[in-house]
Amino acid sequence: MVVGAGMVAHRFVESLLDDAPDGSGAHAPFEITVLGEEGRAPYDRVALTSVLTGGTVAGLTLDEQVLADDRVRFVPDDAVRRIDRDERAVVTESGARHEYDHLVLATGSYAARLAVEGFDLPGCFVYRTVADVEGLADFVAARSAELGRRLTGYVIGGGLLGLEAAGALQGLDVDCTIVQSSDRLMSAQLDAPSGGMLRRLIEARGIGVRTQTITTCLRPDRSGRVAELEFRDGSTAGADVVVFTVGVRPRDQLAREAQLECDPRGGVRIDGACLTSDPAISAIGEVASFDGAAVGLVAPGYAMAEVAATRLRGGEAAFAGYDLSTKLKLSGVDVASFGDAFATTPGALDVTYADPVTGVFKKLVLSDDAKTLLGGILVGDASAYGTLRALVGADLGADPAAYLLPADGVAAPSGELPDDAVVCSCSTVTAGRIRQAVHEDGCVDAAEVKACTKAGATCGSCSALVGRIVGTELTKLGKEVSLALCEHFDMSRRQLFDAVRVSGLGTFSAVIERFGRGRGCDICKPALASILAVLTGTHVLDGENATLQDTNDHVMANMQKDGTYSVVPRMPGGEVTPDGLIVIGEIARDFGLYTKITGGQRVDMFGARLEQLPDIWKRLVDAGFESGHAYGKSLRTVKSCVGSTWCRYGVLDSVGMAVTLELRYRGLRAPHKLKLGVSGCARECAEARSKDAGIIATEAGWNLYVGGNGGFTPRHAQLLAEGLDDEGLITAIDRYFMYYIRTADRLQRTAPWVEALEGGLEGLREVIFDDSLGICDDLDAAMARHIEGYEDEWAATLADPEKLTRFQSFVNAPTTPDPSLAYVAERGQVRPATAGERESGVFIAGTTLEVRR
Amino acid sequence: MTLSMPARTSTWRRVCGVADLEVERGRAALIDGVQVALVLTPDGAVWAVDNLDPYSGAHVISRGIVGTRGAAPTIASPMYKQAWDLRSGVCVQTQGKEPRALRTWLVERRGDDVMIYWEDPA
Numbered sequence A: 001m002v003v004g005a006g007m008v009a010h011r012f013v014e015s016l017l018d019d020a021p022d023g024s025g026a027h028a029p030f031e032i033t034v035l036g037e038e039g040r041a042p043y044d045r046v047a048l049t050s051v052l053t054g055g056t057v058a059g060l061t062l063d064e065q066v067l068a069d070d071r072v073r074f075v076p077d078d079a080v081r082r083i084d085r086d087e088r089a090v091v092t093e094s095g096a097r098h099e100y101d102h103l104v105l106a107t108g109s110y111a112a113r114l115a116v117e118g119f120d121l122p123g124c125f126v127y128r129t130v131a132d133v134e135g136l137a138d139f140v141a142a143r144s145a146e147l148g149r150r151l152t153g154y155v156i157g158g159g160l161l162g163l164e165a166a167g168a169l170q171g172l173d174v175d176c177t178i179v180q181s182s183d184r185l186m187s188a189q190l191d192a193p194s195g196g197m198l199r200r201l202i203e204a205r206g207i208g209v210r211t212q213t214i215t216t217c218l219r220p221d222r223s224g225r226v227a228e229l230e231f232r233d234g235s236t237a238g239a240d241v242v243v244f245t246v247g248v249r250p251r252d253q254l255a256r257e258a259q260l261e262c263d264p265r266g267g268v269r270i271d272g273a274c275l276t277s278d279p280a281i282s283a284i285g286e287v288a289s290f291d292g293a294a295v296g297l298v299a300p301g302y303a304m305a306e307v308a309a310t311r312l313r314g315g316e317a318a319f320a321g322y323d324l325s326t327k328l329k330l331s332g333v334d335v336a337s338f339g340d341a342f343a344t345t346p347g348a349l350d351v352t353y354a355d356p357v358t359g360v361f362k363k364l365v366l367s368d369d370a371k372t373l374l375g376g377i378l379v380g381d382a383s384a385y386g387t388l389r390a391l392v393g394a395d396l397g398a399d400p401a402a403y404l405l406p407a408d409g410v411a412a413p414s415g416e417l418p419d420d421a422v423v424c425s426c427s428t429v430t431a432g433r434i435r436q437a438v439h440e441d442g443c444v445d446a447a448e449v450k451a452c453t454k455a456g457a458t459c460g461s462c463s464a465l466v467g468r469i470v471g472t473e474l475t476k477l478g479k480e481v482s483l484a485l486c487e488h489f490d491m492s493r494r495q496l497f498d499a500v501r502v503s504g505l506g507t508f509s510a511v512i513e514r515f516g517r518g519r520g521c522d523i524c525k526p527a528l529a530s531i532l533a534v535l536t537g538t539h540v541l542d543g544e545n546a547t548l549q550d551t552n553d554h555v556m557a558n559m560q561k562d563g564t565y566s567v568v569p570r571m572p573g574g575e576v577t578p579d580g581l582i583v584i585g586e587i588a589r590d591f592g593l594y595t596k597i598t599g600g601q602r603v604d605m606f607g608a609r610l611e612q613l614p615d616i617w618k619r620l621v622d623a624g625f626e627s628g629h630a631y632g633k634s635l636r637t638v639k640s641c642v643g644s645t646w647c648r649y650g651v652l653d654s655v656g657m658a659v660t661l662e663l664r665y666r667g668l669r670a671p672h673k674l675k676l677g678v679s680g681c682a683r684e685c686a687e688a689r690s691k692d693a694g695i696i697a698t699e700a701g702w703n704l705y706v707g708g709n710g711g712f713t714p715r716h717a718q719l720l721a722e723g724l725d726d727e728g729l730i731t732a733i734d735r736y737f738m739y740y741i742r743t744a745d746r747l748q749r750t751a752p753w754v755e756a757l758e759g760g761l762e763g764l765r766e767v768i769f770d771d772s773l774g775i776c777d778d779l780d781a782a783m784a785r786h787i788e789g790y791e792d793e794w795a796a797t798l799a800d801p802e803k804l805t806r807f808q809s810f811v812n813a814p815t816t817p818d819p820s821l822a823y824v825a826e827r828g829q830v831r832p833a834t835a836g837e838r839e840s841g842v843f844i845a846g847t848t849l850e851v852r853r
Numbered sequence B: 001m002t003l004s005m006p007a008r009t010s011t012w013r014r015v016c017g018v019a020d021l022e023v024e025r026g027r028a029a030l031i032d033g034v035q036v037a038l039v040l041t042p043d044g045a046v047w048a049v050d051n052l053d054p055y056s057g058a059h060v061i062s063r064g065i066v067g068t069r070g071a072a073p074t075i076a077s078p079m080y081k082q083a084w085d086l087r088s089g090v091c092v093q094t095q096g097k098e099p100r101a102l103r104t105w106l107v108e109r110r111g112d113d114v115m116i117y118w119e120d121p122a
């Protein structure tokens, strides 16, 4: 019998049902009744805020198969009112009586409010359940509609939860201030300097902060809703909505009434076996108090759930105590604290690094010999959190300063993590367990390890570290990280490219029959589509090969989060005429599209529905525009600076060259996208060196740089050749691209490709300029074929009625818009409504109202 | 399939022609306001699953890539690339998320027509 249907209860049931973890194959013999009161299946409370930021409530639900098991009876909405220990039974709200052999209390906590006058006025909320956030979103929507302005919100309590709630309120378009009684934010996790740094980051995000401020009273307006806060110093502030995040209290009332031993500060006392003072009753999760403390974090709750379940199955396990490490989940503000963050261990040393300019503060707490990591605080850049948290208690193995300096992402110097280092604290998965998953359970990638051990499945902050460990272990196994594309092809992309080229096969069916098995998947199909496009030069929507394309390539637009598409016409070199701009403006206006300038120097129009794409493109094509291939693994843009035609310093015509290059390579399909930049002088205003090919003008001619990348792992392009004339430059790029297209892996951009090239940059020079492989003629011919075969995909599609059927919204209602689309106006344009807005139903223009805004 | 106490009536309905479907490319259909993704596999079978992607909340499943996993015919969501067995709606590639199934409907080819077994609103 389990009371409470929260996260920890769910994990407990999952673990208890786990069929024979010893591998004997036996079906775990339990009958479990779970009694909840929220009226819904257990959900991921940690991710609650996502409901306000575009996620759905359904999206929070935890694995439903667990409670659907036939050994489980789940009653979602009948709260337990009494425990009758003598009779071993519980009595519920509805009067039902359930007997138990063993009872597990997993009732969690409730959110506290301040005990001040007016704390329960309409407009005051706590932040704990789905019902809370739904109520909050509805109130904000209704209230701001009624008042006709942005709302002012106050969050009372500046801990982890308060910061998260403030971010969520801001996301609801509420001007928000956090009120904190102590002298700094997150005072339970941060010391004074790091708290100060955090305050600056929060304020920079547009959220107000008042510390050392105590709220004494809340007052309503005439409508009875909250309107004003009064503070101890007598000052007041107007507030339309208030959220209390002043801590949580264990829901131990049932236990107290049943005379189970409880901690005076709250929580049902448990021992290492998670048993209460009655051995027929366990308590797990936030309701439990271990060693004099109840903790509001999910990881210790999960650990207790595993202990209690293991014990009931007759196994050995003990709860080892709390790990209080936490990371703030507020986008754009990185804060983490772990281990002995306040250096309370006798003799502890600390090393700090602070950069007030970038708002970074890092502190490591070390043992007295400066060797063992005890804990730390990271503000502004918490990328090393996963690694460092796992290293607590271990030998740092390097100069501690190396972990503090702003390295490229994750702390680099890490030696091997010890087996008992906890890598994923949400599910308490150690480095050793991950290694075991690779070596013994046969997991071959991070996704399988995640499924098998749950490492990385909750908050995700450990994913990068899990991936690294898996990679290292696979390499050790000599398995090499497998090159096979997927279950359908054992070859790498490069091998497949050669196989298709040599065999001369031109369709997917023929290729998979000869070289693979099955009917393909979303990995090999687009890869093969790209290979076939380069080798056969046919339209992406021709024949059977059309079905290989991801939706973006299939409808020649980029899918957005609500299932509509964005439209990006090509603007070679970023150049566009005033008339062109006017046409685009008219089209966007007529179809109600959101417009923005992209990071690639052109205009993107968002929110086009499938069935609108041909009409939109008809008008664009008529005005002389063509596809910008923003959707393809193909040439994107050639960014340019204004160059010698206008700029005082320009040495060569960078716009002219950018236009030439963009027209030459437009439509070229590649293993990943291709971007170029052309700058008119060494000042480099086009940021060319962050591109796959960067071209910079000098007095002596063009310098060509290769292998640059923005994105996730930025790299500067490296100099391949100097002082080229126009023709020499173009030939060099032709060969470089074609060589890359032939030999790179699936989704490998030029930067990692160049890095992995045998012979490095010098080898590449030899291939391109000295023809060391004797393939230059081939490469040149392939590029010539591409240029000759180029046609605008959109113009070709519009001319082919059969292809146009693909743009029908429904097979039985070809022009009916997707009825689920809904929009909200923001800064004079539209954007998709969030889940909260949809549920509250305000401000929304569906697509069925013709949107001419 | 067991039907428990049908309070509603279910009937076969025509959705579209077989010729309206393309092998291994889904199409969406709108039936009583519900969006269904129809898929024709190379063996000639037609499948019907939810068009609503439970992970993204967008109605896009019909626009995903069709293929196989082992013996199972599958469709992948174009949004975050989860994949489902078209026969049962069971999620076979969760991308590390909790598995969430798609609803499935019975579909039949009758001559040139694609028929779906549809529960009429009461």
Ligand code: SRM
Binding pocket: A558, A559, A560, A566, A568, A596, A597, A598, A599, A600, A601, A602, A603, A604, A630, A636, A637, A639, A675, A690, A691, A708, A709, A710, A711, A712, A713, A749
């Ligand atoms: C629209 C745009 C953002 C904007 O509003 O400015 C954009 C939008 C997307 N980018 Fe980007 N990127 C855009 C410029 C960039 C730039 C800047 C640039 O091109 O100068 C970069 C960094 C430069 C680079 O690529 O090295 C950039 C690096 C990425 C990356 C990381 C690539 C990497 O190698 O790490 C991804 C992810 C990927 O491709 O796997 C990405 C992926 C995406 C995707 C495709 C994500 C997605 O799957 O939905 C976005 C959809 C495009 C769309 O139209 O719906 N986008 N993206 C920009 C379109 C430029 C254009 O005109 O085509």
Ligand SMILES: Cc1cc2nc3c(=O)[nH]c(=O)nc-3n(C[C@H](O)[C@H](O)[C@H](O)COP(=O)(O)OP(=O)(O)OC[C@H]3O[C@@H](n4cnc5c(N)ncnc54)[C@H](O)[C@@H]3O)c2cc1C
Binding pocket: A003, A004, A005, A006, A007, A008, A009, A035, A036, A037, A038, A045, A046, A047, A048, A049, A078, A079, A080, A081, A106, A107, A108, A109, A127, A128, A129, A161, A164, A251, A254, A284, A285, A286, A287, A295, A296, A297, A298, A299, A301, A327, A329, A459
């Ligand atoms: C917005 C937010 C963000 C968070 N972020 C993090 C984070 O980043 N990291 C972290 O570690 N933790 C975080 N937490 C805390 C985390 O959610 C909790 O630690 C976790 O949910 C505790 O699980 P539980 O099962 O013990 O309690 P709960 O999830 O609260 O579940 C208890 C359930 O029992 C039910 N119940 C109570 N009494 C009864 C009764 N008498 N009869 C029947 N049912 C009853 C309750 O309704 C509730 O559904 C966050 C919490 C919130 C609200």
Ligand code: SF4
Binding pocket: none
């Ligand atoms: S950085 Fe690129 S991928 Fe990320 S949100 Fe912006 S446009 Fe989308």
Ligand code: FES
Binding pocket: A423, A424, A425, A426, A427, A455, A456, A457, A458, A459, A460, A461, A462, A463
């Ligand atoms: S640490 Fe949260 S998922 Fe691993």
